[in-house]
Amino acid sequence: MDADGNGYLDEGDFEALTARWVGLRGWEPGSADYERMRAIMMGWWSAVAALSGAERADRVSLDELMNVVDQLPAMDDAVYATADAMFDAIDENGDDRIALTEHKQVVYAWKGSSDGIEEVFPQLDLNGDGQLSRSEFRDLWADFWRGNDPAAPSQWVFGRY
Template structure:
């Protein structure tokens, strides 16, 4: 069972993804997330980048709804999502596949690394604000080279979704949030 710390950090991401603030994740929330992200980058509908981002976000919705929507009402509550979070320690393939897809979405210029500015974009897309993202990026940059490699990102992503250590750098994947 997820700890209170895990619930708080996942709840922060959940709230950011819940675009209409109705207390549930729905397909329309992932459409809104897609629109925020492509809007930041200026990608127009029909372009390769726009369609790739939409496929990644809608694929994530499909996975979350399939695994979490216990009552099949096309809505996922925080409690339903937490049942999946409880299962993530035994789901290496799924966690790492999601990390790969998200890395590709964040790596705007395709140089196989995530710069601080790219990380700020994703924090803004998720939360509507990049406040504090500059301060947390150095915590994420495990080797201090100014970028997140694919391997660094994968471990940070996994640590966020499966970890329970408030001191771990992975807790800052989605930028600063209230931890108490």
């Protein structure tokens, strides 16, 4: 997520994340989809900045970001709302399922690379049907951000790290 590689997250990194997302879908400024995605991403920047205990208001270190992650178990509504928005953005063809090709796009949007997704997607697809349902994705997303089991399939939501 650190788009400029300066070792911190800042507002510009969340603007870049938003730009990658809306660019994948061709959503133009002013469209409902663009504004929804921008509001979610920039809302997360505001939350991260406010909840992190950052020494500086304009940037957040990895340790400070982890302070926010530690608070996510008490933020069900925000975590699930983001999961639903991400699902809607990922589900390009609107079939209420996320296929491998669509999941590669989400990983690219978040990380700037989708390398290795072919190998980890089967770990995410717990029922083996070749796609992720909204329910599966919500659970994986929530457990990625709030879980603490390094062996859980949810740890691969963004691919290898």
